[in-house]
Amino acid sequence: MPRFLHIALFAIATTLLACQPAPDAAPEYETWANASRSFTSGEVDAYRKWRALDPESEDGRRASQKLSEADARYRRGIELLERGEDGARAELLAGVAIAPMNPALYLRLARISAERGQELRAAEYYTKWLTAFPAHEDAATVRGELQALDPELAGIFTSPPEPVTPTLTESPAMPSWAVATFGVFVGLALAAALAGLSNWWRRRGVSLGELAKKNPELHPAIAYLVGSLRHELLKHRIGAAGDAIAALTEGHSSREQLDFLRSRLFSGEPLADAWASHLRAFERGLSHRVDLTRDRGFRRAGRAIKRIATLQEASIEKSRSVARLSEAHHELVRFDAELRDLTAGLVRTEVDRALLAEVKTEVLGEYHAGQVELTDFVLDVEEETELEVFRIDLILILKNIVRNAILAVGRGDEPRRVKLDVAIALEPTGEERVLLRVHDTSAETLRADTLLDRRVDRGLGLVAAAVSRYGGSITVEDGDDGFEKAVCVSFFRAFDGA
Amino acid sequence: MPRQLLVIEDGHEYEEFARLFLSQTYAIRAAHSADEALACLESQVADALLVDLRFERAPVDRLRGDLAAMTKRFHGDRARAVQYLKDQQGTLVLAALREAGHDCVAVFVHDFPPRRLTNLRKLYGQVEAVPSFDARLIAEALAR
Numbered sequence: 001m002p003r004f005l006h007i008a009l010f011a012i013a014t015t016l017l018a019c020q021p022a023p024d025a026a027p028e029y030e031t032w033a034n035a036s037r038s039f040t041s042g043e044v045d046a047y048r049k050w051r052a053l054d055p056e057s058e059d060g061r062r063a064s065q066k067l068s069e070a071d072a073r074y075r076r077g078i079e080l081l082e083r084g085e086d087g088a089r090a091e092l093l094a095g096v097a098i099a100p101m102n103p104a105l106y107l108r109l110a111r112i113s114a115e116r117g118q119e120l121r122a123a124e125y126y127t128k129w130l131t132a133f134p135a136h137e138d139a140a141t142v143r144g145e146l147q148a149l150d151p152e153l154a155g156i157f158t159s160p161p162e163p164v165t166p167t168l169t170e171s172p173a174m175p176s177w178a179v180a181t182f183g184v185f186v187g188l189a190l191a192a193a194l195a196g197l198s199n200w201w202r203r204r205g206v207s208l209g210e211l212a213k214k215n216p217e218l219h220p221a222i223a224y225l226v227g228s229l230r231h232e233l234l235k236h237r238i239g240a241a242g243d244a245i246a247a248l249t250e251g252h253s254s255r256e257q258l259d260f261l262r263s264r265l266f267s268g269e270p271l272a273d274a275w276a277s278h279l280r281a282f283e284r285g286l287s288h289r290v291d292l293t294r295d296r297g298f299r300r301a302g303r304a305i306k307r308i309a310t311l312q313e314a315s316i317e318k319s320r321s322v323a324r325l326s327e328a329h330h331e332l333v334r335f336d337a338e339l340r341d342l343t344a345g346l347v348r349t350e351v352d353r354a355l356l357a358e359v360k361t362e363v364l365g366e367y368h369a370g371q372v373e374l375t376d377f378v379l380d381v382e383e384e385t386e387l388e389v390f391r392i393d394l395i396l397i398l399k400n401i402v403r404n405a406i407l408a409v410g411r412g413d414e415p416r417r418v419k420l421d422v423a424i425a426l427e428p429t430g431e432e433r434v435l436l437r438v439h440d441t442s443a444e445t446l447r448a449d450t451l452l453d454r455r456v457d458r459g460l461g462l463v464a465a466a467v468s469r470y471g472g473s474i475t476v477e478d479g480d481d482g483f484e485k486a487v488c489v490s491f492f493r494a495f496d497g498a
Numbered sequence: 499m500p501r502q503l504l505v506i507e508d509g510h511e512y513e514e515f516a517r518l519f520l521s522q523t524y525a526i527r528a529a530h531s532a533d534e535a536l537a538c539l540e541s542q543v544a545d546a547l548l549v550d551l552r553f554e555r556a557p558v559d560r561l562r563g564d565l566a567a568m569t570k571r572f573h574g575d576r577a578r579a580v581q582y583l584k585d586q587q588g589t590l591v592l593a594a595l596r597e598a599g600h601d602c603v604a605v606f607v608h609d610f611p612p613r614r615l616t617n618l619r620k621l622y623g624q625v626e627a628v629p630s631f632d633a634r635l636i637a638e639a640l641a642r
Contacts, residue, residue, distance in 0.1 A: 426621070468572075
């Protein structure tokens with residue numbers, strides 16, 4: 001929630017009774033002491049009292065000047081809000097520090113809130129304004145606006161209420177200072193609660209799925225953390241217990257199976273501790289941007305872990321325990337499948353001829369690289385594939401390397417040839433590495449350690465950093481026939497159905 | 499005479515599971531590194547291998563794979579290279595066994611993507627994978 005609302009709320013608390021219609025006549029002037037105390041103690045009638053000071057007195061002139069100064073700040077703050085510009089908070093705060101706010105401004109605050117979809121807040125301001133100016137010529141229009149937001153609330157104002165003269169001093173039940181103090185207390189408490197809510201709202205993390213959607217640069221970390229959780233906890237301890245739990249559920253488990261089940265669920269690090277340890281790893285690894293309590297899957301899995309952890313090891317075969325265990329196990333198996341699907345859907349970029357052509361076109365369109373008269377620039381794609389790299393990052397990486405190659409051949413004699421190709425290499429692990437190579441005919445040497453030097457002025461140090469972030473590598477290799485060398489960037493190929 | 503199953507893992511979970519659910523069909527032995535597995539198979543051949551993929555708890559000096567080359571690939575980051583070798587150790591152990599001529603079926607409990615499983619079969623012949631510790635599925639895979 002925007003901070004200006006807190007301030008506006010405070011202003012409301014300090015000026016609430018100014019919402020009341022002014023008496024037809026103000027035969028008696030307020031004293032400055034009374035008006036001043038009314039404002040500083042947050043009395044709701046403060047604005048009217050300030051206006052009711054003798055305009056000929058020094059106090060009256062001082063109050064009038066302060067009201068004018070404050071009004072300028074309040075109006076400026078509201079204008080900034082209306083234009084959606086920064087600085088509204090500072091202006092409103094400055095106004096609050098000087099004098100009470102004119103309740104006429106509630107209407108503008110109401111309309112700002114309504115435009116921003118803050119309907120409850122808007123209804124509150126409309127209501128305040130209508131209370132202050134029930135017979136105003138715009139009251140019918142304002143009632144209509146409130147009606148559109150909250151028909152029920154607007155119904156209260158279908159007829160102009162009788163003007164309410166501030167009668168706090170006449171109340172036999174409660175003295176005015178008590179009402180005012182209570183009003184201020186409630187206002188401040190509400191403002192503090194809203195501030196806390198606003199703070200929490202801003203700082204809260206998001207679910208893992210949301211985080212993955214919005215932050216492709218975190219995908220490698222997410223994939224690794226999920227992989228560890230699935231392997232170490234869900235596979236070895238939960239998944240491995242599946243058959244033993246099934247046997248137990250069917251009522252024919254052997255002593256060995258029970259022992260095995262106990263060893264999986266109750267031996268070594270307690271399950272709840274292991275679970276908590278993985279959650280901490282997520283928080284550490286993802287810089288507290290994730291809030292796993294907001295993730296339905298993690299919440300369900302956490303409850304399932306807790307259900308298992310609270311079972312008594314000695315009485316695991318009792319029917320009630322078996323039912324709870326089976327249910328929790330089923331939940332965790334489902335969670336494992338959700339995690340598998342999540343990591344399978346992480347960022348993918350298709351590496352094809354179109355991508356290479358885009359790199360080539362963009363670099364040749366640059367001023368310096370475009371000046372180089374190339375003998376040829378060949379594109380070659382052995383096989384179209386996909387990488388777990390964000391496309392814009394991949395293009396930036398390749399553009400840097402291609403640009404360097406073109407500028408290097410431009411400094412030498414003909415032939416000035418560049419080739420950008422894609423090849424696939426099968427690893428002994430069954431994985432595939434996608435090799436993106438930029439060959440050139442420049443005789444200039446380029447050492448591998450130069451590529452990794454972050455201080456290098458050719459931009460490749462940053463390229464190496466980007467490559468590392470995605471778990472790739474960058475090396476200098478011999479070029480194909482007709483080329484001096486090749487800079488090779490490689491990443492693991494993204495497989496479907498992980 | 500029971501069929502011989504060699505379990506290869508960094509801990510004891512696979513072995514415990516196999517003794518519990520597969521011991522009626524198989525005589526079970528266990529190894530915790532490529533060298534141990536080779537020694538086991540030299541003394542007695544196996545009809546099937548049950549192989550863990552990740553060897554998180556294995557000491558570095560018992561890992562298969564070219565640590566120096568991998569460190570170079572990861573831009574000098576040795577810790578990352580070690581982690582990679584641990585994460586993929588099962589496949590590298592299998593490579594060592596195949597190189598030594600042991601070509602019996604190898605079963606991983608892992609949900610490999612189909613293309614990667616195809617690649618493993620290209621490289622190492624009879625390789626099977628089951629996605630979870632399901633005794634029936636593992637038994638079926640081992641019997642193939």
